[in-house]
Amino acid sequence: MFDKLRKLQYLLVIIGIALIYGINLLSLHINPYYLQIIIFSGINIILAVSLNVINGLCGQFSLGHAGFMAVGAYLSAFLTYYYQVPFPLALIAGGLASGVIGIGVGTPTLRLRGDYLAIATLGMGEIIRVILFNLDIIGGARGFPGISKYTDFFWVYLVVILVILSSYNLLKSPQGRAILSIREDEIAAEAMGVDTTRFKIFAFVFGAFWAGIAGGLWAHYLQFLHPSSFTFMKSVEILVMIVIGGLGSIGGSAISAVFLTFLPEALRYIKVIFNTTVDPRMVIYSLLLILTMLLRPQGLIGGYRRKVKNQ
Amino acid sequence: MISEILQQLINGIALGSIYALIALGYTMVYGILRLINFAHGDIYMVGAFAGYFAITSFHWGIMPAFLFAMIVCAILGVSIERFAYRPLRMAPRIAALTTAIGVSLLLENLGVILWSPTPRAFPQVLSLKIYESIYQRFGVIVNNRQLVILSVSIGLMILLQFIVNRTKIGMAMRAVSFDRETAWMMGVNIDYVISFTFAIGSMLAAAGGVLVGIYFNRIDPLMGVMPGVKAFVAAVLGGIGSIPGAMVGGFVLGIAEILVSAFIASTYRDAIAFAILIIILLVKPSGIFGIITREKV
């Protein structure tokens, strides 16, 4: 049975790649505004799905995801700008660098429980940002302009396919079960012989790697980088995506990522209807967070039913 | 040179007392609920605005303004607990934390919409007085506002210690933070105790907000973000759940921040707070005064 599924998967992937290649050729004719939103949606999907592996599958509350994204963004831009490294290689390098940072973040925080871990990761994200502000070679507070526009529909959605595929395969694999067990009951998992240390770090590295690649895609689309794009607020935005998508649900994360990318654009039209410039976006996000947790913790969009663990 | 070091120490103590005031609220709520109330920094902000409006719109004096701010924030804190945190008391940590982040964002953005993001100058109700004699003797400038902040912080801490250690409600608070279920079985009204804790913590934050308004002269809806995080670091540093710890943590953080800024590099000032946080979490997560508890299955 598994063999058949595997072969089906390969077939689907090949079809998928051909499809997005084709769409990419067409994309030159789409309204650039829509194309931009679609590309940002794709990048957000990658960010949400990768964070979901850390927070949703492994249960480690990480609030520093923007930091991983930043590392990948700056490193890949640095490589293409100064050393003309080919785009795919630069992306991977960015991802790997973020992965290394993921090890750096994951290792010391292993012993920390939920809330402490959250704050520690928040701190790590902020430290990364402060360092970026102080590195003049990548612009610091003046920003890093002039990055070449290598990102297009094909690259973004190729990575989207890869990240969803790898997350799904991870979920279904024995390693995935180990990771899930850490989320469900870490002490029991440890007692059952699961090497929680190794798997927690693995989750962080996995999440960080893809976030780094998302950062690289971002950098080569926006063509400009500034540390203020990678604040705690950015991490919170990604968090909102996986919360309303349902922690642990890959599909849910993807759908809510798209939804939350389109929402601000749709809100612009609503603002016109109400004739106001007050952007309710942040108030809506905060209410979404609160209400989701209170009323439907398993997520608003899609997702499997997750038991709410009793204390 | 000596006078410069002394001056920096004084700067650090003044800054530290502000962190300490806010940290007290964090530590109390964490002690009793094991929840990092992300919104605490924003309650401090609301306190500052409440004081501001009390003085400018109602034309009250400084003491009534203080009381007004404290009452407003107590109500706010208790309401937040009642509607956003209480339903999640049995839920996993992540849920409560996420909600806390949501509440924090909500307060900040409502503040921006209602009060406009433009910073406001806090009315100068406490005219500045510099102590010339100290300046002549030691070459350092100490002003009356610094003394006010310091004395209010220490005064409130002593009051708080008294409440927690010498009163019945204080005993209830300690009991609930030690073992909630047993306290409940012993007849302690958990909801009431938790609400009371939130009220006190919020009142402290409000006092901090008004003092900061007087000291720094500037308030805006986003003013609680950074001090909130730093006060949390201070609370962790001192041992989260410990009241003397919050005070000590606040002062240590304030002084450390100033000294690093002065003698190493001011560019990394913000990073210091985070660096201290991470080091403490790695080396001794229970903080200076905290007790290491074994995690029971």
Place this chain on the structure above:
Amino acid sequence: MKRLVSLAVVVGLLLTGILPVYGAETIKVGLITPLTGAIATFGQSVDKGVRMAVDEINAKGGVLGAKLELTVEDNQAKAEESANIARKFIEQNKVIAIIGPVISSNVLAVAPIAQQSKVPLITPTGTNPRVTQVGNYIFRACFIDDFQGTVMARFAKTGLSKKANTAAILYEKTSDYSIGLVKYFKESFQKLGGKVVAEESFSSGDQDFSAQLTKIKGRNPDILYVPSYYDTAGLIIKQARELGIMAPILGGDGFDSPQLAELAGKENLKDCYFSGHFFSGSSAPQVRTFVANYKKRYNAVPDMLGALGYDAVYMLADAIKRAGKVDKDAIRDALAVTKGLKLVTGTITLDENRNPIKSAVIIGFDSNGNQVYKTTVNPPKK
């Protein structure tokens, strides 16, 4: 089922964007400005100035017989938000020009898009020289950092009653504006023979500068240069004076706001000077009219950002008039040769890099915290 519903919602939202916008023949202009977020106060000032200008022009019949149609979007000072809005303005709203964004880092995110789509963009307040280097469709209404930094350095060295030989700098390391001004101030000051004895920094949002100021006080500088916006500069001036630093404090156009006196404390503004675009107490007719109208409409004295926003619109209107038609390329060409245009913030002529050549005024304060005109500095002759 649930997924279908959410997908339907998403598609529905998408469709609302396809609905065409009906309206009379108007000149569509888009404003990108931060109305919320950390620098919302600046973004709102620009918004106020722009709206007032647009309404004024429309009240007089518009430009070339057509009214200006202004669409304002809040970019929250975010780069990707700015890019999204720019695309929307260009593709959906079909604007013929974009005004904004307000800070240089946001402009740098938008400029490539505007340039590529050949839509003229005027930033009222972005001071980083690199902004106009992106392409010939990018313009600005304000000084660039070089000029302001140099002006103040020269003033410090030669214009004060007690000429300064040493300077201390306290700058905002997370602000493009601050970093830019400091760079050129330092260069000029040192070239003129001055010595920088202390260089301290802080992050945006900091409120406590006691550590840095105490250190600076120890070095005993002749002047203190604080290139920040008024919301921070006000605090710095107050704390500096309270710590006993009595040396003159110099700044850039960011000081220009009535809030400076409120935050710093009137008495502390003695011996503070800044380089500005205009003097709100000036007797020049366009300034007086502007200030009076602004006060009437918004019940507040305008700050420099409001004035620049206002001027950016008039720059555009003037170019449209000269172009003779509502055509992006023609407007761009007309903008590029803007010459001798009398605006609130000075008489504007754009140089070959599309930056304005205009004089700076140096403004001081009296004992009541009111602005007092000191002198005018003209740009170097080419």
